[in-house]
Amino acid sequence: MKLYTYWRSSAAYRVRIALNLKGLSSEMAFVHLVKEGGEQLQEAYQAINPHGLVPSLELDDKQVITQSMAIMEYLDETYSGARLLPGSPLERARVRSIAQSIACDIHPLNNLRVLKYITGEWGVTEEQRTLWYQHWICSGFESLERQLSEGHQTGDFCHGDEPGLADACLIPQIYNARRFSVAMDDYPVIQRIGKNCEALEPFQKAVPEAQEDAP
Amino acid sequence: MKLYTYWRSSAAYRVRIALNLKGLSSEMAFVHLVKEGGEQLQEAYQAINPHGLVPSLELDDKQVITQSMAIMEYLDETYSGARLLPGSPLERARVRSIAQSIACDIHPLNNLRVLKYITGEWGVTEEQRTLWYQHWICSGFESLERQLSEGHQTGDFCHGDEPGLADACLIPQIYNARRFSVAMDDYPVIQRIGKNCEALEPFQKAVPEAQEDAP
Known part of the structure; x- marks a missing residue:
């Protein structure tokens, strides 16, 4: 392929x-x-x-x-x-929900074509553009941090102790957060999962x- | 539930x-x-x-x-x-791809919180806001129309002759398009599927x- x-x-x-x-x-x-x-x-x-x-x-x-x-x-x-997704429908729903909270609620707003639109059409300044970028990451990470902190299903990774679909979405978003200087201190669970992933060859x-x- | x-x-x-x-x-x-x-x-x-x-x-x-x-x-x-999703992995991928082209590439940009941000933070005018709204629907529908027109898998509905997950995403997006006066003439396949769905009680x-x- x-x-x-x-x-x-x-x-x-x-x-x-x-x-x-x-x-x-x-x-x-x-x-x-x-x-x-x-x-x-x-x-x-x-x-x-x-x-x-x-x-x-x-x-x-x-x-x-x-x-x-x-x-x-x-x-x-x-x-x-x-397995990128766990076996039970309810667990799969949790993994998809985490993945979609990144892929639907954060990433689309910071996409290249969107940044081009707000700069090209509205003349948004570089500073405003950075604030926009950070805003959607911070508000998304804040909610995601809460979601990951609830219950006992988060382990070394977003769901349990094996990396999967949700982690594959999270790591590129952390990469973008760093690139745009988002302070990660408020998201200890996200940070911990990030470190665990980044220690693994498939992510590296x-x-x-x-x-x-x-x- | x-x-x-x-x-x-x-x-x-x-x-x-x-x-x-x-x-x-x-x-x-x-x-x-x-x-x-x-x-x-x-x-x-x-x-x-x-x-x-x-x-x-x-x-x-x-x-x-x-x-x-x-x-x-x-x-x-x-x-x-x-069934909201078809049986084979490749067909499921097609249905998810159509659904996600709406749920990831169109809808997040026109969400209430986003419209609030561009108005509240940047003072975007009502006219600019409408153009933004229409822009993401039109560019998304243009691509989706192409995707739905290719091959033989589109039927009375987005995938085959039974409504499913992709149609459940498409219909609310058509509703929004109408609400914001998007001309639908350029999207005959989308329009046709829309009519087929709207004739059915589960959609009504x-x-x-x-x-x-x-x-």
């Missing part, structure tokens, strides 16, 4: 982690998001992914799956190896700076 | 559709999102959902599931009746204006 990726895309970073956790290898095809004109917006890539976003996973029979969470669930349903190999297309 | 809902919340609207499609009944608890102070932000509700968002599904044993897509997958995995009963807490 072939993963269309960009080193700094959070959504592609999630799938790289998931592939590594499952012990799967994939060809990497690089889509340069910040080049003049954006490779993701050009016809060649839009024929693969009509949404013009990364990642996309092209299977060996050329069928394509888009959306990072859909790709990760597909990998988990199709391949053996470490997926880091943006370790990718072939990183500058 | 008990669904915490607000008549005009798109995410709650999705779950109301899903419950109806599955033939499930649920107690409804109303969380008034636009009241002074916002009931969703108050301690009583945050004890149920630490993210302060609707919907939340409280099960009979008081366990709570948050995030609309996680709730719908849980309902589908737990209850018999109509879930409409915001049909809810007990609608003004």
Whole structure:
């Protein structure tokens, strides 16, 4: 299979982690998001992914799956190896809920195309843009920290003592938080899980700076 | 079970559709999102959902599931009746991808808290706010229209000839598009699916204006 990726895309970073956790290898095809004109917006890539976003996973029979969470669930349903989602419906719901609190409530607001819109259309200053970026991470992390602190289901990782789908979403978000100087002291559980993940090879190999297309 | 809902919340609207499609009944608890102070932000509700968002599904044993897509997958995995997701991993990936292109790439940008931020912090005008709202729907629908037009998997509904998870996400987004005067002519497939859904009772009963807490 072939993963269309960009080193700094959070959504592609999630799938790289998931592939590594499952012990799967994939060809990497690089889509340069910040080049003049954006490779993701050009016809060649839009024929693969009509949404013009990364990642996309092209299977060996050329069928394509888009959306990072859909790709990760597909990998988990199709391949053996470490489970990205737990066995019971209620536990799976918890893991999906954590993942979606990042993928639906934080990340979309800080996406490249959104930052471009607020700067290009409204002339938002760099300082305002940074505050916007930090605002959505902080409000999302504050709620997520509360969710992870409740009950006994959080372990070394977001759900229990094995890393999975929720951690694959959390780590790229922590990476972005650091990049935009968000103080992490208020989120001790998130920080602890982050450290536990970052000690593991599947997460280390997926880091943006370790990718072939990183500058 | 008990669904915490607000008549005009798109995410709650999705779950109301899903419950109806599955033939499930649920107690409804109303969380008034636009009241002074916002009931969703108050301690009583945050004890149920630490993210302060609707919907939340409280099960009979008081366990709570948050995030609309996680709730719908849980309902589908737990209850018999109509299937919200198809049987094969690849088809499930397609349905999730369509649902997520709405729930991750369109809806979060037009959420109440986001509109409040751009108005409150940046003094964006009503006209600019409407353009922003329309922009994310149009760019999302344009891509989705392309995705739905490719191949043979779209039928009377987003995936095949039975309504499911993707349609439960699409219909509330069409409702929002109409509310903000988005011209739908450019999206004939989306429009056709919308009409097919709106002819069905599970969708009709879930409409915001049909809810007990609608003004």
